[in-house]
Amino acid sequence: MSLNESTLVTYYARIDSGDLDGGLELLADGVSFAIILPGTAVRGEDRQGVREYLEGRGPVDRRHVPTHATREGELEFVYGAVVEDGVTITGHFLASARIGEDGLITGYQVAFDPELGLASPTLAA
Template sequence: MSSATLVRYYAAVDAGDFDTALALVAPDVRSAILLPGAAVRGEGREGLRDYLSGRGDVVRRHVPQRESVVGDLEFVYGAVVEDESTVTGHFLAAAKIGPDGLIAGYQVAFDPELGLLPDA
């Protein structure tokens, strides 16, 4: 299993365990979630909780295909799979990890068309 904080965050989000996911995030996190036609920007853990809670009941899973840790920055690239079978697109995420080991900054871009790697 990966030790990257960002990968653990996605695993908890995908399990619907937002409390565990947000325990990996600094209380004053700054975030940008870049979606086709919209950007969701926020500050604070509760802003992320609101976003996650508002996504609806779709069964969604992040499938990391590559990850890298460079100093205090983590990067993850992967596919988003819905209902265990449909790849809806790909994401590229970066996280700044604070001295306390928590995600202090989070930026992710999702694209429903371009995939850089073949889906497994």
Template sequence: MSSVTLTRYYAAVDAGDLDGAMALLAPDVRSAILLPGRAVRGEDRQALRDYLTGRGDVVRRHVPLRQTTDGDLEFVYGKVVEDEGTTTGYFLASVRIDEAGLIAAYQVAFDTELSLLPDA
């Protein structure tokens, strides 16, 4: 898989490099994180940083399984693995990339059960 901005964002988040992850976001990035039973919405980088720091100290990794781009949109489908062995669910994320190459809008849906891929 080639490296798109969204996969670089997840790699930085997973490595604990929040400054690096935030550098990939436009200052006024709009976001929606759709979790089972709730949605977390934001209007800037700080909202995403607050969400990420509020998740606790679990060792968590985003494993991209599929990705594609279409113009200024990027899409990634993958699974979330905790403690290097337990799949906790599956995500479908999309972003819009602005003219500066930064993530201007971010939307992700996470489900603990449904995998779109039979082998995931």
């Protein structure tokens, strides 16, 4: 699977570009999610919960730089770096999603770690 074929990569690209509605349209209405951050986890059962989390972050100059993506059946996995201000790597993420028959994300789990990096990203993305 190429990065361009990944639903999660498309989701991150839309969210990072400021197209919140475009990113959220890739999620099923009843998406179950867990966003695991250092010291906390945000969990929910619907698209509105993801919206509230994203809007609650306030303005951010942050983007996800996916370096690896794979899919096995209905499960998709993406790994990459989180970059602030276009240059500073603040950590790495590992995301997984269950993709429904309609192509929408029905389950989403992501973990972010500011210290451990499994692979070096290319920041040209």
